Amino acid sequence: MHENLQHHFGYKLEDELLKEIQEIGVLKKVPENDILIEIGTNITHMPLLIDGAIKILREDNNGQELLLYFIEQGDTCAMSLTCSLASNKSEIRAVAETQATIILIPVQKMEQWMSKYKSWRQFILQSYQDRLTELLDAIDTIAFLKMDARLFKYLKDKAMVNHNDFLQVTHQEIATDLHTSRVVVSRLLKSLEQSGKIKMHRNNIQVVQL
C-alpha cells in the first residue's frame, strides 16, 4: 500500500498525511462493474483511486442511465465530501469501469484533514475543479455534439481509461451509457468504421484514430 500511495499521491500530499492514510485507509480491490456508490445512499467512505478507472453515471426517473465521465487513477470522488458534510444522499452512481484498486477513507477523516493538512485541502479543491470541468465537458458533449461525435468521443475516452484500443463492449452497453438505442449505435458504428475511425471485430471494437 505504501508504494502505491507514494507513487500516485506522494508528489501532492505531505508525508505525514500519507502516513495517516496508510494507517486509516483500507486497501480494496474491486472487480469490474462493481458498484462503488449507489444513487440515494449515504456515503460513509470516500475512495482514493490507485489504479483502474471508475465511471460516473446519472439516472433519470425511468432508471435510464447516462454516463457523465470517467475518473482515472490518482483522483477521487469529490462528491463524497459535500455529501458527508451535509449528510446528503448520493446523486450519482459510481461503477468500476475496470478492475480497480482503491483506498477507502472514512468521511469524518476527510473533514479533519481539511483543516489539518494544506495539501489535502488543495487536493480536494483541485479534485472539485477537475470534476466541474469534466461536467461542463459532459454538458457540451451532450448539448452540442451529434450522436456520431458523442459516440466516437465515448469510444476514445473508454480506450483511454482502459489503456486498450480494443474495447470489449456490446452495442447495447454503449447505447445504455449514451442513453440512446442499440439500433442507433449499430448504425453509427458502421459509419465510423467506413470512415476509418474504428474497426469492428467480433465482440470488440478497435479505436484506430486516437
Add this chain to the structure above:
DNA sequence: ACATTAAGTGATT
C-alpha cells in the same frame, strides 16, 4: 437441434 443473445437492415415517425 433448439434457444438465446448480439448485431444488421428497412420502414416509419
Add this chain to the structure above:
DNA sequence: AATCACTTAATGT
C-alpha cells in the same frame, strides 16, 4: 434520432 419489426450470425445447452 427513436422505435418497430424482422433477419442473420454466433454461441450455449
